[in-house]
Amino acid sequence: MATSKTSEIILGRVEHINASHFNCLSFAKASDIVNGINVRLSNMAGGYPFSFGGVTWRDSETLYLCGEFSDSSEKHLLVQEDMQRQTSGFAAKRFIKKRNSNLIRQDFADFRIQWMLYVVWQKCMGNADFANLLLKLPHDAIIIEDTTKQHGDTKEVWGCTNTELAIRRAELKKKVTRQAKTDNPKISKAALKRLVNMEICKVNSFGVFVGQNNLGKILMICRDCLIQGVEPPIDYNLLETKDIHILGKRISFIH
Numbered sequence: 001m002a003t004s005k006t007s008e009i010i011l012g013r014v015e016h017i018n019a020s021h022f023n024c025l026s027f028a029k030a031s032d033i034v035n036g037i038n039v040r041l042s043n044m045a046g047g048y049p050f051s052f053g054g055v056t057w058r059d060s061e062t063l064y065l066c067g068e069f070s071d072s073s074e075k076h077l078l079v080q081e082d083m084q085r086q087t088s089g090f091a092a093k094r095f096i097k098k099r100n101s102n103l104i105r106q107d108f109a110d111f112r113i114q115w116m117l118y119v120v121w122q123k124c125m126g127n128a129d130f131a132n133l134l135l136k137l138p139h140d141a142i143i144i145e146d147t148t149k150q151h152g153d154t155k156e157v158w159g160c161t162n163t164e165l166a167i168r169r170a171e172l173k174k175k176v177t178r179q180a181k182t183d184n185p186k187i188s189k190a191a192l193k194r195l196v197n198m199e200i201c202k203v204n205s206f207g208v209f210v211g212q213n214n215l216g217k218i219l220m221i222c223r224d225c226l227i228q229g230v231e232p233p234i235d236y237n238l239l240e241t242k243d244i245h246i247l248g249k250r251i252s253f254i255h
Contacts, residue, residue, distance in 0.1 A: 009217045011113050014156070017142060017209040019165060024204050025141040026162075028149065033198045037136060041143065041219055043120075044089045050126025053246050060123045061089025063246070065097055067115045068104045070244045075103055080247055111242050114235045116158075117218045118253075121232050124222045134223040143216040143223070144209050156211035164207030169200040176200070 017024060025034055030045035032038070040047060043061035050057055057063045062083050069079040079100045083092040097104075124131045137143065145159030148166045155161065176199045180187055187195075225232045236253040244251045 009221055011117070011214055011217055012212060014210070014212055015160065017144065017160065017213075019162065019205050019207055019209060023138060023141045024144055024209065025137060026144040026146040026160075026165075026204060026209070028146040029197075031194075031197055032201050034201050034204070035138070037133075039137070040133065042145070043215065046088060048123060048127040048130040050123045050130075052122050052126065053249055053251070055084065055247060057084075058087070059089040060119050062086065062092045063122070064116055064119045065089065065092050066246055067112070067119070067244065068097065068108050069100065070242075070246060071105060072243065072245045072250070076245070077248055079103060084247065107242065111238055113214050113218075114238055115244070116214065117221065117232055118234050118239060120215075120218050120222055121225075121234065124226060131226055134219065135226055137223065139223070139227065143219045144213055145215045146209070147211065158212070158215040160209035160211035160213045160216070162207040162209045165203070165209075168206045169203055172200050172203055 025039065027034065027039045027041050030040045030042045043064060044059060046059050048059065050060075052063060065083055066080045069076040069083075079096060082096045086092040086096060124134065146162060146165070147155035147159030148161040148163060150159070173196050176196050177192065180192055180195055221232050234253075239251075240253040244253075
């Protein structure tokens, strides 16, 4: 995956991306600042509401999670309604998904990547600010979700891990923190956190990112499609066969 052209992006394949060879734009949190841009690319990031199915979604994470509970049953409808009521995708995942994990569709892994591509594209189409954020990023940048510090079993499905980069950033964090406290002993916790985050995000060119990086790839596909004015190559046939229901309505994927 030396470039980010949509035709060369293969979803579901494990990548080994040498950070010193490519322009890697990695993000882990909604607060990350890269090249002066607040890369609010995480699915959890609020501030980019969009409409889907006649409902406003606060973030793409909540709609994605609803796909895990998307058969036509009353139980799944109740889980989705619970998720929709949460203030964030983080809350939907932490509280609602967790306590209903025994109800997750058995076949979800079969279509989760295409569902994610579909959901993120809905956000691109439904929120101009998010689409513009993607367009603002360097077009040659390989977008990577850095999941090194995550603990979930899908961390190398959606993102990549890069231990060497994490070690370098941890060392820099100590150094920046020490210097900031020396320069300004009264610096607030919030200001220190912002400063540290901005500085460590500048360090990107160490180690090798390993993982499928499907969220990063999906963001690159969407960026390229926005640039070209075309639709992403979503497998609508697959999604159609999965009989996906969102908030009581069966979603039709027939184009």
